[in-house]
Amino acid sequence: MSTEAILGNHRALTLDVLNYLDQGISVFDEDLRLLAWNRRLFDLLQLPEAFAQTGLSIEVFFRFNAERGEYGEGDIDAIVAERMRLARSFAPHVFDRVRPDGTVIEVRGNPLPNNSGFVTTYTDVTQQRVVELELERRVEQRTEEYRLESEAHRKTAEALRKSELWIRQIADAVPALIAYVDKNNHYQFINHMHQEWFGLNRSQLIGTSIFDLVENRNLEQFHKDIDAVQQGQEVQTEYVIGRKGRSPLDVSISFIPHFDEQEQMLGYFFLGQDLTEYKQTQRELIESQKMQALGRLTGGMAHDFNNLLTVILGNLNFLEEDEDLDLAEMREAVQCSLQAAQRGSELIQRMLTFSRRQALKPTATNVGELVDDFSVLLQRTLGETIHLQKQLAEHLAPVLVDKNQLETSLLNLALNARDSMPRGGRLIIRTELYRKPANANTFTDLPAGEYLMLSVRDEGEGMSPETISRAFEPFYTTKPAGLGTGLGLSMVYGFVKQSGGGIDIHSKLGEGTTIRLIFPVVDETPTQQQRRLLRLSQDGRQAQVLLVEDDVGVRQFVQRALQKMGYSVDLAENGDFAWEKLLHNRHYALVLTDIIMPGSISGLELYSRIRQDYPETKVLCMTGYSEQVESTLSEQHLLRKPFMRNQLAHKLQELLKAEHA
Known part of the structure; x- marks a missing residue:
């Protein structure tokens, strides 16, 4: 094959690659005539297909846009001139163009070397601008940092030549x-x-395996892809x-297979x-919405806690003042x-679980x-006008x-349902077994098999087909301004998909x-998990x-409970004081410690010291608020307050048995 043919194939291959990008790209020569473009350019700017011809003057594009109002009002000839x-000055530029339909297009242009032409990229930044406006009040500084970082990372094309250098310059210019x-x-x-991503240059990577850059945590998924x-x-x-030495990146990766004319696989x-900033913004908005929902829950819980305190204080008052109570009445109180x-403990744990930030x-x-x-x-959250019904299969x-x-x-689904029934109505939550056949018309992206179906049905106003088609889009809402972020259903959608399910x-x-x-079902039930843990032996007693x-x-x-179990305390x-005792007695089988205490050594500090200096001594930490410590402690070493005596016994047995095994 001749050199000219090889270069021609390279150019064609490169242009095919550009068609996979989400940006429009145009290249004009020094006479401002069209040299190259991709499909996204014509889709994004809604240009006529007749314009897709090499050698077409840029003046044709300017006049077409001016006549349809893309540049605003004014004399058409003056605008085009x-x-x-400006185009003949070959000056680099970047600006946002707001199209008549409201779409915001970022236009970014740079001249080729020696003013031999011009490369321009067109990016639909409408959603990005919506996000920036949404967060402007709370994250002005972060928005500015993101803009500056984006400016540094997004480089425009620098050259267009009939050679491998021409191909490389185009590829390097794409962000x-x-x-x-x-x-x-x-x-x-x-x-x-x-x-930018890996800190490695071309000479270090060409000829090496793509798997050399894959971390262990991503290796299984990467092999599947x-x-x-x-x-x-x-x-x-x-x-x-x-x-190494820098913060991690959230990235979206696409793999596109490459075949020859005989459909033989050549490569991909x-x-x-880079989705890092987008993911961070999304996490912040979801957390904000979750805190709003938590506020709604708190008001309903106050009533429950007052009832629980009434029961506890009332019965304790009976025990204190009524001397005629017999043993059976005392036991009942x-x-x-x-x-x-x-019940109060369960409500507190549920609120802590609901509000914690970490995944x-x-x-x-x-x-x-x-x-x-x-x-x-x-x-409690839905109110008295909403009648909640449960239809739960056994x-x-x-x-x-x-x-x-x-x-x-x-909670998000229930609140949406409530808002759709301003005059009240029924809200039905149902669970059932769902067997998906291979040729099902719904949940088509999931394999056939058995799933658990959880459905939420309301008697509200319903949705139009257009609303249904956009319901899972971030920031889309039909509620009045200030009454909804438009993230509820998009958050539910993301969670379900990450769990391997459908919606x-x-x-x-x-x-x-x-x-x-x-959601796909699994084999071991929670009850089976509990029974397996309860089979732990009692060997830890007498320690x-x-x-x-x-x-x-x-x-x-706790001292009384431990002594009743047979432990020496x-x-x-x-x-x-605990550290002093440990220095003089190295034979403790276990240290049971609170986390928040006065003094210079906290429970977490004590835990770390014991693990390092006395590895044979087991440690169990007690806490009434676990959000700040769960990243440090495993569930095995954590006991949440309040707890009953049987919960303490089970935790000690589990820890001593597991670490003596």
């Missing part, structure tokens, strides 16, 4: 990662964004990429875009107080039990989900709305325990 004067990898997974071409593209599928995935294109206190690990969850428990909070298999996010999603909407105007969520607690009442209760009222 001014545009031509995205571009690479070509052969069928053996070795790099054959990369652009400069690899230097490469296997799929090797089979001829286009794949798009999101990853978090760690960078590797395209990446104590039992009622214990049950009320336990929680998915666990095998009985959705029916979760709905049944969470409905207590829901009913003996359903569990699903692997994040309980906190499932509760948050259920759809059935609604008609005036006939209410049903939103269905499905010597150091109890560290500054609150006298709590210390007395030493006491310390804070971390400093």
Whole structure:
């Protein structure tokens, strides 16, 4: 093949790659005549197909835009003349053009070397501008930093030549990662964004395996994606990429297979875009909405806590003042107080779980039990005009989900349903088994199999087809200004998809709305998990325990409980006294410590010292507020207050058995 033919193939291949980008690109020569373009340019600017011809003067584009009002009002010839004067200056520029339909296009142009032409990129930044306006009051400084960083990272094309240098300059000018990898997974071409992402240049990467850059945490998913593209599928995935000495990146990666004329696999294109700022903005808005929902829940809970305190104080008052109570009546009063206190503990734990920021690990969850428990909070939040009904199927298999996010999603759906019924009505939450056939018309992106379906149905105003089609878009809302962020359903959609499930909407105007969520089922039930843990032996008993607690009442209760279980107990009222005892007694089997205590040594500091200096001594930490410590402690080493004696016994047995095994 001749050199000219090879270069021609390279140019054609490069232009094909540009068609996969989300930006419009145009290249004009020194006479301002069209040299190259991509499909996105014509779609984004709604240009006639007749304009897609090499050699067409830029004046034709200017006049077409001026006549349809793209440049505002004024004399058409004067507007075109001014545009031509600016174009002939070959000056770099960047500005936002607001089209008549409201679309905001970022136009960014740079001259080629020696003013031999001009490269311009066109980016639809409408949604980005909406996000910036939404957050302007709260994150002005971050918005400015993001703008400056985007300016530094987005480079426009620098040259257009009939050579490999011409191809490379175009690729380097695109604000995205571009690479070509052969069928053996070795790099054959990369652009400069690899230097930005990975800190490696072309000479370090060309010929090496693409797997050399993949972290262990991403390796399994990356193998799946490469296997799929090797089979001829286009794949798009999101990853978090760690960078030595710098913050990690949230990125979107696309793999596009490349075939020859005989449909033989030659390799694949590797395209990446940085989503870090977008993800951060999305997380902040979701957290803001969750805090608004939490405020709604708190008001309803105040009534519940007053009722619980009435039960506890009333029964304790009976025990204190009524000397004629017999043993059975005393036991009944104590039992009622214990049950009320336990309900209060469960409400506190549920609120802490709902409000915590960090991502929680998915666990095998009985959705029916979760709905049944969470409905207590829901009913308080929904108000008296909403009648909450539960239709929960029995003996359903569990699903692997994040309980906190499932509760948050259920709350969002319930609040949307309530808002659609201003005069009140029924809200029905239903669970059932859903068997998806291979040829189903719904949830088409999921494989056939058994799923658990959770649906929320209301008798509200319903949705139009247009509203349904946009319901999952971020920031889309039909509520009046100030009454909704438009993130509720988009957050639910993201959670369901991340959990491997599906979601759809059935609604008609005036006939209410049903939103269905499905999740793949798992084998082990929560009850089976609990039974497996309860089979731990009692071998830890008779061990010597150091109890560290500054609150006298709590210390007395836990000491009595430990002694009743058969443990030998030493006491310390804070971390400093506990450390002194440890220095003189290295034979404690376990240290049970509070976390927040007076003195120079906190519970967490004591935990770290013991783990380092006395690795044979086990540590269990008690706390009434776990959000600040769960990143440091595993669940195995954490006991949440308030707790019952049987919960303490089980935690000690589990810890001593697991770490003696």
